[in-house]
Amino acid sequence: MVFFLYPFMVSLAAALVVRDQAPKPLSYTLEQHPKKELVQTFAPTSKRDGSQSSKLFVDRGEFVINLGIIDKDQKLGFAFDTGSSDLWVDASKLKNKNGFTKNGQEFDIFYSDSSYVKGEYGTSSVWLENGVEVKDLQWALANEVEIGGYEYGGILGVGKEDLEASYKHNNVSYPNFTQKLKDDGLIGSNSYSYFLNKTNATTGSVVFGGRDLAKVKGPVATITPNTTDVDSQYDSVTVSKFTDDNGGEAPELEVVLDTGTTLSYVPFDTIDALKVPGVSIDVNHYVITCDQPDDKYVSFWFGDVQIKASYNDLAVREYDDDGKFTGRCLFGIQGKQWPDPQTLGQTFLRNAYITVNHDENQVLISDVNYTDEENIVAI
Secondary structure (H helix, E strand, O other), X not given: OHHHHHHHHHHHHHHHHHHHHOOOOEEEEEEEEEEEEEOOOOOOOOOOOOOOOOOOEEEEEEEEEEEEEOOOOOEEEEEXXXXXXXXXXXXXXXXXXXXXXXXXXXXXXXOOOOOEEXXXXXXXXXXXXXXXXXXXXXXXEEEEEEOOOOOOOEEEEOOOHHHOHHHHHHOOOOOOHHHHHHHOOOOOOOEEEEEOOOOOOXXXXXXXXXXXXXXXXXXXXXXXXXXXXXXXXXXXEEEOEEEEOOOOEEOOEXXXXXXXXXXEEEOHHHHHOOOOOOEEEEOOEEEEOOOOOOOXXXXXXXXXXXXXXXXXXXXXXXXXXXXXXXXXXXXXXXXXXXXXXXXXXXXXXXXXXXXXXXXXXXXXXXXXXXXXXXXXXXX
């Protein structure tokens, strides 16, 4: 009996060891820092005559994760960005650059608001807040940062490798942050989930290699991003339709999910099909009366899964060049012309719980449960 049971016992013990050693998800706080964001302006059409000479701004929540760069005690905050794929660090914010090994590749990235960053790639260790070390991570040391009012250490891009600046310019990709976490056995999959929380909240959260079931409310839509056209470099999803509580409806649309953008940008025809009271066009922007109800909604549909943004949350205060409130509000969904990627920013993302799994090429979207409780599971 012992002869036959012993291998079984050894196998069971080995299985228990493997189970205990399986990578666990890494969960971190996203600190929400207020900032003004320049509103994107697009050329008017015949029905939108005129020009916009002054710049307009809206309040933005910058979602910041803290990282130790080169040295675990050299801590800086980085904007968590699903719309880009590189980690870049502002060289002027680093006291110690020893330990950064250049690899001879140039880095430059241009953002939709015409800001840009230039520098060079290299590697070093990077530390997460709980002391987890990511060794030999490739990132960019930015010597030229042309981003107005930027006060953080840089940006942590977590998108697909196809969106890396090195790939876009030289067709050369590398294991970026989430892929390197998986490659080093720190998480079990190249995936992340995020919770941006309400506008007036001070924190959100991100889980690498897992998802927080406590934040999931109702059914979950599982979406396969396209892999065939120009938008395939992004984590793009298809909205089945847009509806509102006043009878408006717009057809399906492929969009990019971008935590680094406050407003959402879709074709003008999509907004024109909606019937939200108080929305009108003013030159190149949609404005809305600021006094809006919080029990009326614009709904974003993913099959049978409905994500709702209240009219009140879609009335976003507008500021001038000097940071003064203009007395009016911009509609949280603005017009954008083709062929630029259509974008769902924070005006949508705050109302959803999102999981992106690059290993399986899947995006999971559900309604969000606003809670501090956690129930984190591995992916």
